[in-house]
Amino acid sequence: MTSDQEHQCCNHANPSNSQPTVAKPDMGPAIETPHGSSSQSIFTIDNMDCPTEEALIRSKLLPMDGIEKLDFNLMQRKLTVTHTLDQPELIQQALIAISMHAVPIARTLGSSASAEMPAPNSHKRWWLLGLGGVAAILAEVIAWSTGTDKSWPVIALSLCAIASSGTGTYIKGWIALKNRNLNINALMAIAVTGAVIIGQWPEAAMVMVLFTLAEMIEALSLDRARNAIRGLLEMTPDKAHVLQEDGTWKEMEAATIMVGSIARVGPGERIALDGELTKGQSAVNQAPITGESMPVSKAIGDKVFAGTINETGSFEYRITAAQTDSTLSRIIRAVEDAQGGRAPTQRFVDDFSKIYTPIVFILALSIAIVPPLAFSLPWLPWVYKALILLVIACPCALVISTPVTIVSGLAAAAKVGILIKGGVYLEEGRKLKSLALDKTGTITQGKPVVTDLVALSGEQKDSLKLAAALAERSDHPVSTAVSVYWKAQAGAVVLDEVSDFEAITGRGVKGRIADQWFYLGNHRLVEELGICNATTESILSRLESEGKTAVVICSEATPLAVIGVADTIRETSRQAIIELHALGIRTLMLTGDNDLTANVIAKSVGIDDARGNLLPEDKLAVINAELASYETVGMVGDGINDAPALAKSSIGFAMGAAGTDTALETADVALMDDDLRKIPQFIRLSMKTAAILKQNIFIALSIKVVFLVLAVIGAATLWMAVFADMGASLIVVFNGLRLLRSSSQNCP
Ligand SMILES: Nc1ncnc2c1ncn2[C@@H]1O[C@H](COP(=O)(O)OP(=O)(O)OP(=O)(O)O)[C@@H](O)[C@H]1O
Ligand SMILES: [Zn+2]
Numbered sequence: 001m002t003s004d005q006e007h008q009c010c011n012h013a014n015p016s017n018s019q020p021t022v023a024k025p026d027m028g029p030a031i032e033t034p035h036g037s038s039s040q041s042i043f044t045i046d047n048m049d050c051p052t053e054e055a056l057i058r059s060k061l062l063p064m065d066g067i068e069k070l071d072f073n074l075m076q077r078k079l080t081v082t083h084t085l086d087q088p089e090l091i092q093q094a095l096i097a098i099s100m101h102a103v104p105i106a107r108t109l110g111s112s113a114s115a116e117m118p119a120p121n122s123h124k125r126w127w128l129l130g131l132g133g134v135a136a137i138l139a140e141v142i143a144w145s146t147g148t149d150k151s152w153p154v155i156a157l158s159l160c161a162i163a164s165s166g167t168g169t170y171i172k173g174w175i176a177l178k179n180r181n182l183n184i185n186a187l188m189a190i191a192v193t194g195a196v197i198i199g200q201w202p203e204a205a206m207v208m209v210l211f212t213l214a215e216m217i218e219a220l221s222l223d224r225a226r227n228a229i230r231g232l233l234e235m236t237p238d239k240a241h242v243l244q245e246d247g248t249w250k251e252m253e254a255a256t257i258m259v260g261s262i263a264r265v266g267p268g269e270r271i272a273l274d275g276e277l278t279k280g281q282s283a284v285n286q287a288p289i290t291g292e293s294m295p296v297s298k299a300i301g302d303k304v305f306a307g308t309i310n311e312t313g314s315f316e317y318r319i320t321a322a323q324t325d326s327t328l329s330r331i332i333r334a335v336e337d338a339q340g341g342r343a344p345t346q347r348f349v350d351d352f353s354k355i356y357t358p359i360v361f362i363l364a365l366s367i368a369i370v371p372p373l374a375f376s377l378p379w380l381p382w383v384y385k386a387l388i389l390l391v392i393a394c395p396c397a398l399v400i401s402t403p404v405t406i407v408s409g410l411a412a413a414a415k416v417g418i419l420i421k422g423g424v425y426l427e428e429g430r431k432l433k434s435l436a437l438d439k440t441g442t443i444t445q446g447k448p449v450v451t452d453l454v455a456l457s458g459e460q461k462d463s464l465k466l467a468a469a470l471a472e473r474s475d476h477p478v479s480t481a482v483s484v485y486w487k488a489q490a491g492a493v494v495l496d497e498v499s500d501f502e503a504i505t506g507r508g509v510k511g512r513i514a515d516q517w518f519y520l521g522n523h524r525l526v527e528e529l530g531i532c533n534a535t536t537e538s539i540l541s542r543l544e545s546e547g548k549t550a551v552v553i554c555s556e557a558t559p560l561a562v563i564g565v566a567d568t569i570r571e572t573s574r575q576a577i578i579e580l581h582a583l584g585i586r587t588l589m590l591t592g593d594n595d596l597t598a599n600v601i602a603k604s605v606g607i608d609d610a611r612g613n614l615l616p617e618d619k620l621a622v623i624n625a626e627l628a629s630y631e632t633v634g635m636v637g638d639g640i641n642d643a644p645a646l647a648k649s650s651i652g653f654a655m656g657a658a659g660t661d662t663a664l665e666t667a668d669v670a671l672m673d674d675d676l677r678k679i680p681q682f683i684r685l686s687m688k689t690a691a692i693l694k695q696n697i698f699i700a701l702s703i704k705v706v707f708l709v710l711a712v713i714g715a716a717t718l719w720m721a722v723f724a725d726m727g728a729s730l731i732v733v734f735n736g737l738r739l740l741r742s743s744s745q746n747c748p
Contacts, residue, residue, distance in 0.1 A: 038068055041088045043079045043102040045095065048072075053100065059179055060098050061091065075226055075339050075403050099175050125168075129212055132165030136205040143202045154201055161205035162192060165212040187391055188722060207719050214726040218400075221733045225404050228411035228740050229335050233328060235288065236307040240265070240272035243316070254306075254323045266314045273306045273319045274326045280315030284308050289327060289658050290673035291417030305658060327658055331672075334421060334664070335414050339407050343423030345693050346402040353395040360708075364389035367712075381714075388711040391721040392704055401696035401732035408739035409689040417672035418682050425651050425668050427693075429686030432585055432651065434630040435679065436623060438637035439591035439598060442655055442676070443605055444567035446477050446638070450485035451548060452564030454539050463561035466513060467553040469495040470520045474509050478551055479520070481565040506592045506615040506641075508551060519554045523594060524613065526552050526559055536562065540594075547600035549593050569605055576676035577606045583683055588626065590619050592641065619645040636679065653679060689739060696732040703728040 048057065054072050057079065061067050069082035079102070081091050088104070095102035139157035143149045166189075173189035188211055195204035241249045243262040254272040257263065262278060265271050271284070283295035288307040295311045298304060304317050306326035323329070342350070368386035371377040406423040413420050420426050440446050455463060468486030471479035472495060486495075501511035507528070508521015519525060523540055526532045536552060536559045543550040543564040552559045577587055587607045591598045595612035602610035611622060623645045626633040635642065635649035638656075646652035646667065654660075654667030656674045664670050671678040703724050710716035 038082050038084045039088075041081050041083065041091055042105050043081070043092065043095065044105055045077055045079055045100045045102045047099070047101055048074065048077050048079065056098055056176055056179060057095065057100060060094055064090070064094060067091070073339065074400075075222070075407050076336060098179060099171065125216065128164040129209065129216065132161040132163075132205075132209045132212070135161035135164070136202070136209045139205050140202045149201050150199055158196075158201040158205035162196075162208045166192065166208040169208070169212065169215075184391070184396065184722075184725070187387065191387070191719065191722065203719070207722070211722060211726060214723075214730060218726075218729055218733055221730075221737055222400075222404060225407045225411065225737060225740065228408065229332055229414050233307070233332055235270065236323075236326075236328060237270050237272045257319055257323070259319050259322060261319045262316055263319060264314065264316050265310045267310060267312055269310050271304050271306055271308050271310055271317075273323060274321040275304050275317035275319045277302045277304055277315050277317045280313055282313035282315050283311045285311055286658070286673070287417075289331070289417060290675075291415060291678075292673055292675065303658075327664070330664060331414060331419055334419055335410050338410055338420060338422045339403070343402070343406050343427050345427060345697075346406070346423070349395075349398055349402050349697070353399060357395060360389055360392060385711055385714065388707070388716055388721045391725055392707050392711065395700075396725060397700040397703070397728035397732050398697065400729055401700055401736060402693060404733050405689060405692050405696060405736035405739065408736050409685060412739045413682065413685055416678070416681065417675075418678050418685075419657065419664070419667075419670040419672065420682070421668050421670070426686055426689055428632060428651060429669075429683050430690050431632040432634045432683060433632055434586040434588060434626050435580060435634040435636065436588045436590050436619075436626060436645070436649065437607070437635075437676075438642050439589055439593060439601060440477055440567065441638045441674075442636050443573045443589065443601065443607070444569050445674075446567065448477055448481040448549060448565040448567040450481050450563055451566045452543055452550075452562070453485075454562045454564075456536060456539075456559050456561055458560055460561060463553050464489065464563075465493075465495065466518050466560065467520050467551075467563060469498050469513055470501070470509050470511050470518060470553075473498060473501045473511065474503060476503075476509075477567070478549055478565055479509065482520070482551075482563060485563075517556045519556075520551055522549075522551055526554060529554060529556070531556075531558055533559070541596065544594055544596035545600060547597055547604065549597055569601065570674065570676065572675045572677050574605050576680060579677060579680035580683075581606070581608075583680055585683070586630070588622075590614055590622055590635075590642075590645070616641045616644055620648055623648045634679070636676070685739070692735055692739060696735055699731055699735070700728050 045053075045057075047053070054074065057072075058070060061070060061081065066085040067081060067083050071080040071082075073079075079095075081088075083091065085091065092102050092104060135157045139154050139161060142151070142157070143154045146154075148154070169185045169192075170189050173186035176186045188208075192204045192208050195201075195207065236254070238254050239251050240254050240257060241264045242252045242257055243264070244250050249264060257273060263273065263275065267282070277298050277300055279300065281297070281299045283297050284304060285293050285295050286305060286308045287293040288309075289305050298315070303320075304310075305328065306321075306323070307328040321327075364386040367389060368383050371382045372379045406426060409426050410420050410423065413426070437443055440448075453460060453464060464482075464486060467482050468490075471482035471486070474480075496513045498511040498513055501509065503509050504521060504525065507525040508519060510517060510519045510521075512518075519529060523532070523537075526536065531554060539562045540550045540552070543562065546564075546566075548564040548566045550562055550564050553561050553563065580587055587609070589598060589602045589605075589607045589610040591610070591612050592614055593612055595610075598610040598612035602608075611618075614622065619642060623633060623635060627648070627650070632650045634651045634653060635646050636653040636655060637646050638654070643666070646654070652666075652668045654664070654670045655676070656672075657664045657667065657670035658672045669682060707716055707721050707724055711721065
């Protein structure tokens with residue numbers, strides 16, 4: 001019995017994959033690697049996209065010696081086999097023996113697994129189906145007008161319809177039966193054959209044609225979801241004009257262009273590769289990456305991205321990444337990897353079908369056997385009822401509904417510049433109750449400018465020069481502001497030599513100039529040096545109450561001058577906070593800056609609560625406290641001094657991810673530009689996804705229940721059950737695909 005259950009139609013349950021629910025997704029292993037003593041082989045199988053095929057592959061491979069584990073990614077048609085075989089070719093041979101066209105892939109950084117996927121629906125299949133459809137209709141018309149199902153033209157036309165539309169189903173069904181696997185194809189083949197045997201020729205033909213049509217529509221829809229995100233890559237030009245050694249320009253294949261080459265792009269052209277602008281200036285529409293189509297102006301030193309559109313000027317740029325390593329390629333790979341992980345709903349559905357399918361199977365078996373044996377009732381009607389129950393036992397619609405919805409959601413998000421690193425975050429997003437935001441660079445632009453300079457002792461100019469000498473060595477935004485200010489004031493004056501330079505976390509920097517220690521940093525630093533005084537404090541608090549960040553340049557003995565810097569709040573941040581509050585999410589600002597400044601800025605953006613003077617570990621403690629009272633807590637940050645807090649939060653968001661590699665890799669959700677409104681947008685998408693997931697589960701299950709009842713009272717036919725099942729699959733697939741369309745309307 002147990003082994004029969006394994007062979008049951010669409011038994012999607014995957015014992016090796018049903019781990020307890022964890023906070024982070026279990027990304028499918030993607031690279032062919034030794035795995036202890038075992039290794040992994042990955043195959044793409046272009047005709048594996050239904051749980052039916054998964055069950056078949058399972059029953060073929062699992063009994064083989066040396067096979068340890070199978071991981072299926074039906075959406076990407078990828079199978080990962082963990083094994084101890086010396087000859088991995090054996091796996092491929094076994095797969096080909098059951099007509100699974102397995103192609104081994106070795107995924108390197110460059111190539112992507114699903115890049116060369118062949119189209120499953122060839123023109124030929126559509127033509128054959130069309131032919132079958134016409135024949136079936138003619139057979140139906142002739143049978144109806146002549147009043148008999150068994151005249152030779154009807155039989156000939158029906159045979160023609162069944163042969164042209166149903167050959168694939170018969171072959172798949174036969175292979176399944178040979179492997180003692182009763183899948184939907186086998187059931188269909190049995191049903192159609194049964195109808196032919198009792199002489200219902202036109203019905204048999206029509207059922208076959210409609211079943212095949214439904215299957216092909218489903219396959220096409222799945223392709224749409226699968227390729228939604230790939231489409232972005234296709235828009236990237238595959239040629240670029242590259243500067244040659246002799247100073248001429250030559251058009252070259254983008255795939256062959258080396259990092260470090262100089263390329264040129266004209267107005268209206270798409271940029272072929274990632275790079276850094278070296279000459280000229282322009283405005284670039286970065287919608288393919290960020291989802292924002294307002295052109296961004298680009299000057300020398302700015303980053304440009306493959307796939308984005310150069311709008312106005314022409315410019316030259318130095319290539320910084322090979323074609324397969326561009327930001328866009330990496331986004332697409334990340335989305336594909338995210339699809340491999342199982343979201344919570346999918347785990348639920350898988351667990352559910354693991355129980356549901358065997359129960360219905362046992363029910364079917366007893367309906368076929370018990371009434372005839374125990375009550376001497378005729379065999380045929382009860383076997384027939386059992387067959388209907390078997391169709392109902394197939395959780396196809398249920399199983400396919402979740403990945404199609406999640407994949408559509410992930411793709412829709414990627415298109416608007418929100419990179420979600422796993423279905424689990426897409427599902428969790430709607431549960432966010434509290435969101436912690438970093439101040440510098442998240443709420444503000446992170447490009448502060450010096451607004452005040454107040455001397456405390458000595459010449460103002462000398463103090464500024466000392467501050468600039470230290471600031472020069474740091475890339476903290478406050479230091480950058482001081483540097484820039486100094487350059488504007490003093491021009492090309494040479495700064496003093498600094499030795500033993502050191503950054504002091506959460507405080508500032510120190511270094512030795514002409515054998516004397518100097519410090520540039522916040523109030524905390526001055527206090528810790530033990531040199532604070534009343535004048536300094538009154539200046540500090542005046543600046544802080546204006547929402548400015550204030551730092552002090554000090555010698556070892558005394559504070560020399562206070563420098564005030566102000567950062568601009570992004571207009572989009574204000575809007576984002578309003579939207580977050582409308583979604584019922586509490587907002588909280590976390591910053592290393594002082595409390596007063598933090599509160600002034602929080603108030604002006606409309607944030608509920610602000611905490612200042614936080615060291616990285618303090619930010620982590622705040623997140624822990626928030627988690628204790630709000631359960632699902634998000635954190636947005638730039639990822640440097642926020643890394644521990646970001647990692648601890650339920651969902652870690654990174655901003656401006658297009659420019660920084662680490663943000664793209666480490667965040668749970670990466671916002672490709674600096675627009676905080678992408679967070680409420682993400683939450684709305686998450687809500688919509690959850691709603692569709694629920695609808696789909698409801699649709700799939702209620703159709704099952706209706707047919708279970710109809711079958712038991714004897715009111716359902718086999719064809720009705722098959723159609724209901726296919727219909728349910730189509731409905732849930734289309735419902736899931738709605739998310740793809742929604743992305744464009746969701747755009748801010
Ligand atoms: N390199 C530096 N140069 C000047 N001031 C600094 C430097 N590093 C830190 N500071 C001071 O210490 C404070 C805390 O710094 P920290 O890097 O922890 O947070 P932050 O950049 O202000 O804010 P956020 O936490 O919002 O990113 C800064 O506001 C600044 O006043
Ligand atoms: Zn003080």
